Amino acid sequence: SQQGEEDPQALSIQEGENATMNCSYKTSINNLQWYRQNSGRGLVHLILIRSNEREKHSGRLRVTLDTSKKSSSLLITASRAADTASYFCAGGTSYGKLTFGQGTILTVHP
Amino acid sequence: EAGVAQSPRYKIIEKRQSVAFWCNPISGHATLYWYQQILGQGPKLLIQFQNNGVVDDSQLPKDRFSAERLKGVDSTLKIQPAKLEDSAVYLCASSGPRGSNYGYTFGSGTRLTVV
Numbered sequence: 467s468q469q470g471e472e473d474p475q476a477l478s479i480q481e482g483e484n485a486t487m488n489c490s491y492k493t494s495i496n497n498l499q500w501y502r503q504n505s506g507r508g509l510v511h512l513i514l515i516r517s518n519e520r521e522k523h524s525g526r527l528r529v530t531l532d533t534s535k536k537s538s539s540l541l542i543t544a545s546r547a548a549d550t551a552s553y554f555c556a557g558g559t560s561y562g563k564l565t566f567g568q569g570t571i572l573t574v575h576p
Numbered sequence: 577e578a579g580v581a582q583s584p585r586y587k588i589i590e591k592r593q594s595v596a597f598w599c600n601p602i603s604g605h606a607t608l609y610w611y612q613q614i615l616g617q618g619p620k621l622l623i624q625f626q627n628n629g630v631v632d633d634s635q636l637p638k639d640r641f642s643a644e645r646l647k648g649v650d651s652t653l654k655i656q657p658a659k660l661e662d663s664a665v666y667l668c669a670s671s672g673p674r675g676s677n678y679g680y681t682f683g684s685g686t687r688l689t690v691v
Binding site for chain 2: 499501506507508509510511514554556561562563564565566567568569
């Protein structure tokens with residue numbers, strides 16, 4: 467079963483705009499991770515936030531985690547056409563199991 | 577460092593045939609995972625190995641799917657016999673020590689088409 471749901475399912479923006487994707491999860495987690503997948507390729511790890519953290523930054527990425535609401539968000543600032551991809555959130559357990567959501571398809575128009 | 581290697585890259589088989597996928601994880605990664613990703617969906621965990629022992633295979637259809645990880649390194653995933661609904665991308669991933677911030681490293685996957 468999937469961990470949760472991502473919102474929106476698809477997002478279309480112009481280059482330079484910010485992109486925000488939300489994720490909700492169902493069970494208790496040790497960490498929450500975000501991955502990116504280009505069409506026909508494997509997943510690439512973007513960022514990991516632990517359950518005792520509320521916010522984390524990495525370059526143009528900002529992730530927040532609200533464990534009381536079982537939700538997370540990924541913000542990509544100043545989007546580029548090369549950011550076009552599918553983005554997945556995944557809840558991680560303490561023993562390493564990772565359960566993915568359904569993903570958000572992001573399209574950034576030049 | 578080298579990434580997670582998977583082969584073959586693509587495979588087309590007829591239903592009821594058998595197929596096997598191979599994965600070589602990142603050197604030193606004790607944990608190895610096989611995921612199934614159906615088009616338009618997120619990856620679903622099939623099996624998780626810690627060294628050569630199974631940690632979680634609760635979603636592996638054991639009547640037709642099998643997996644092994646000999647010597648705690650390479651792994652193979654087999655489907656026998658295949659069904660049309662097995663058409664998907666099969667992703668292998670490995671992870672380092674618990675507590676690391678680097679998440680999983682995924683291979684490029686094997687795209688299976690069952691006709």
